[in-house]
Amino acid sequence: MTGPLAGREPGVSLLPADAYTDPAVFAAEQSAIFENRWVWAGYTHWVAEPGSSRPVTVAGRPLLITRDPAGQIHVFHNICRHRGMVLSEEPSTRKRLRCPYHYWTYDLDGGLCGTPYWDRRKGSAPDDATKDALGLIPVTHAEWAGMVLVALGEPVRPLDETLAPLRQRWAPVDLDRLHLAAEDRYEIAANWKLVVENFLDFYHLPFVHPQVGPAAAALDIDDVVLAEDILGGCYPRGAAGKASKTETPLPAFGDVPAALRDRQDIFCLFPNALLFLEADWFQVIAFEPVTPERTVEHMAIFVDRSAAGPEFSDARKALSTVLFEVNDQDVPILERLQRGRRSPAADRNHLLPSWDQITARFQTLVASAMEGHR
Numbered sequence: 001m002t003g004p005l006a007g008r009e010p011g012v013s014l015l016p017a018d019a020y021t022d023p024a025v026f027a028a029e030q031s032a033i034f035e036n037r038w039v040w041a042g043y044t045h046w047v048a049e050p051g052s053s054r055p056v057t058v059a060g061r062p063l064l065i066t067r068d069p070a071g072q073i074h075v076f077h078n079i080c081r082h083r084g085m086v087l088s089e090e091p092s093t094r095k096r097l098r099c100p101y102h103y104w105t106y107d108l109d110g111g112l113c114g115t116p117y118w119d120r121r122k123g124s125a126p127d128d129a130t131k132d133a134l135g136l137i138p139v140t141h142a143e144w145a146g147m148v149l150v151a152l153g154e155p156v157r158p159l160d161e162t163l164a165p166l167r168q169r170w171a172p173v174d175l176d177r178l179h180l181a182a183e184d185r186y187e188i189a190a191n192w193k194l195v196v197e198n199f200l201d202f203y204h205l206p207f208v209h210p211q212v213g214p215a216a217a218a219l220d221i222d223d224v225v226l227a228e229d230i231l232g233g234c235y236p237r238g239a240a241g242k243a244s245k246t247e248t249p250l251p252a253f254g255d256v257p258a259a260l261r262d263r264q265d266i267f268c269l270f271p272n273a274l275l276f277l278e279a280d281w282f283q284v285i286a287f288e289p290v291t292p293e294r295t296v297e298h299m300a301i302f303v304d305r306s307a308a309g310p311e312f313s314d315a316r317k318a319l320s321t322v323l324f325e326v327n328d329q330d331v332p333i334l335e336r337l338q339r340g341r342r343s344p345a346a347d348r349n350h351l352l353p354s355w356d357q358i359t360a361r362f363q364t365l366v367a368s369a370m371e372g373h374r
């Protein structure tokens with residue numbers, strides 16, 4: 001038996017119960033983890049149309065994702081350069097965003113364009129250099145697999161290095177072909193780490209989600225550590241419930257080799273993107289930690305773009321129904337796990353070497369990120 005639990009005394013938690021409830025721990029995690037890595041900030045389809053924008057929050061920081069009229073995605077600090085007001089609070093299709101305080105306006109590429117009564121005279125404006133210097137402040141970002149990722153600070157790993165293991169493993173799957181089938185938002189009264197741990201917990205599948213398959217199906221899952229910050233598992237022969245998801249088979253994402261057609265990969269791209277991939281569907285549960293005991297999940301289900309039409313509408317619906325049902329079943333489990341963290345007895349959890357190695361690795365990763373930050 002290898003992994004973080006090898007040789008450990010039972011009854012010892014890797015993270016104490018108050019790591020899931022304490023506001024000071026939560027604040028430290030936001031800066032130690034969420035500001036120091038490439039993290040999920042939103043979906044590219046949230047700004048599908050040129051000329052659209054959507055505010056998001058990462059590490060408690062208000063950000064704005066825009067798609068300019070030329071189709072380019074940008075991410076900015078969502079802050080008016082005059083007095084620091086949050087510029088935008090709603091998804092928008094306005095080509096210019098206006099601050100409600102003194103009506104400065106900005107283009108979706110971040111340029112400052114309107115500054116009424118700049119020097120108290122009607123029609124006055126700053127000189128070009130001043131205007132150029134007062135555009136929205138950009139945030140380093142990237143697009144991958146339908147997601148917008150951002151780096152608020154200096155990431156501990158560059159983007160290419162972060163994504164390389166997934167890009168390599170998923171090279172046969174064409175993730176440029178994603179078409180959004182369905183999405184939903186979940187408010188969960190639980191710490192973000194429990195969301196990840198439950199995602200990595202293959203042991204609960206037959207009990208909480210019996211429709212996905214019997215215990216034998218969960219026994220079939222291999223733990224997979226792709227990189228220090230990409231943890232999860234794989235059903236090498238497909239999830240048992242797959243056949244019943246849709247009667248009309250969905251087309252694969254491009255020319256996926258037959259040997260990989262049934263494989264289901266389940267990976268946490270640390271810290272906040274939980275990814276499920278089969279040859280014909282891709283699901284992301286990405287989340288924003290809001291408080292120590294509240295997390296907002298944004299779940300999106302994608303199919304191949306050739307399955308976008310009405311002939312696949314029942315198949316898309318059947319797939320989404322199953323996946324939403326599974327997530328619905330997890331919500332009360334997460335909230336009950338959270339309530340358990342109020343007890344000091346939750347410091348004495350007994351992670352099982354046979355099932356919980358991946359959870360233990362995640363906890364070790366969190367603990368070491370926090371340690372390195374101190």
Ligand code: FES
Nearest residue numbers: 080082083099102
């Ligand atoms: S704070 Fe935005 S225009 Fe003054």
Ligand SMILES: [Fe+2]
Nearest residue numbers: 198208209330
């Ligand atoms: Fe679950």
